[in-house]
Amino acid sequence: MTIRQSIHTFATLLLLSTMVCHAGIPWNPFKKKAKKDSIKSEIITSQKCNNEFLDSAAVIGIVDNAIAMKVNPWQNDFRIPPLDTLEFCGEKISMSRYDLRERLDRELLAFQYGHTNTMLTIKRANRLFPIIEPILAENNIPDDFKYLMCIESSCNIFARSTVGACGLWQIMEATAKEHGLTVNEMVDERYDIEKSTKAACDYFHKAYDKYHDWLTVAASYNAGMARITQQLERQQCKTALDLHINEETSRYMFRILVMKKFFENPKEFGFKIRNIDLYPPMEYTEEYVSEMDNWADFALGQGINYSDLRQANPWIRNIYLKQEKKSSSSAKKNRHHKQSRSKKSRSRNRKSRHSKKLDDVSNVSSSTSESVSTITAEVDTTSNPSAKKYKVLIPTRESIYYNPQKTKAHNKNWITE
Secondary structure, eight states: HHHHHHHHHHHHHHHHHHHHHHHTOOOOOOOOOOOOOGGGHHHHHHHHHHHOOOOOHHHHHHHHHHHHHTTTTOOOOOOOOSSSSSEEEEEEOOOOHHHHHHHHHHHHHHHHTOHHHHHHHHHHHHHHHHHHHHHHHHHTTTTTHHHHHHHHHHHOOOOOOSOOOOOTTTTTHHHHHHTTTBBBSSGGGOOHHHHHHHHHHHHHHHHHHHHHHHHHHHHHHHHHHHHHHHHHHHTTSSSSSGOOOOHHHHHHHHHHHHHHHHHGGGGGGGGOOGGSOOOOOEEEEEEEEEEEEEHHHHHHTTTHHHHHHHHHHHHSSOBBBOOOOOOOOOHHHHHHHHHHHHHHHHHHHHOOOHHHHHHHHHHHHHHHHHHHHHHHHHHHHTTTTSSSEEEEEOOHHHHHHHOGOOOSSSSSGGGOO
């Protein structure tokens, strides 16, 4: 590393450390602001410095550009919005108490400087909110719970946590099955946008019947109803907002509140968003299938590729789809009944040791053959017209090759330029 490279690297590290020391508020060593035509370069530079490990060559380019522009590349227009009162699910929450105000302030700062996830979330939300909002409304769940989904997955339909929670709502496998979702090697309905949202709504209803407070419902979605109920009783509190609880859940509630604040007015957070920055809703045709030998062949037959099919149907988890084969309880009962009846018949008709052996052999063989035929009939669902059918979405060509210039914002307040 040359002397010039060392100087530039030291200058950049000094600037980054100054930002940290000032609680995330960047220090601007330059007196003049950037011109309007330099904003794009400023944003690109800011993204690189906040989200990537930079080598010495990259550092040189960043500092040189910043000096030429006479701006601090990490500077933004962020101003913390008023913190007196916030609203969640129609209920006003006062931030006058110092601990609530400072917990919220922490999330405001953390949220603002997480540029990548923040931008990706609102981009994806423009596509997902038109699907999510009607489902919440149909199930009588407050619209604000869509922000909980944003916190859970950043609106990433393929999101999966290290502990195995999956989908937009980050549902665990056991919870999914409790709410009627199919999870196996071929299908995982936690990734189905509509079905997983309905399952989340079922949980919210059960939690609200227990707590009668929507923010406490949100906290229980993170920590579990058992833990929230236990802590409410021990600490003699009425809502989770007043609990002294693990840091993750404590921050979780305020992250939802900040997410809502951001979506209501991104400009207030210093973000610059245009229509072309957002992802438009997709248009689909629908097919219903119960089995599929090869999804790739199916996709090609629809004029798309396998990747397009998986993007539109993230619940597909394998190249094929077959009905699960299960022996029913009725088959087991029939087998047991036939075997017990054979034994009674043998005991009544014993005449000699030789005849007994013959009777035993014939009865066992007939019982076995009948049982096998019964089981085979029960598990053969390949031609069963009542087999479970899955809705498959086929994206239209216009959606696959959409024109960003024609993208419309789901909420006009999102557009800041």
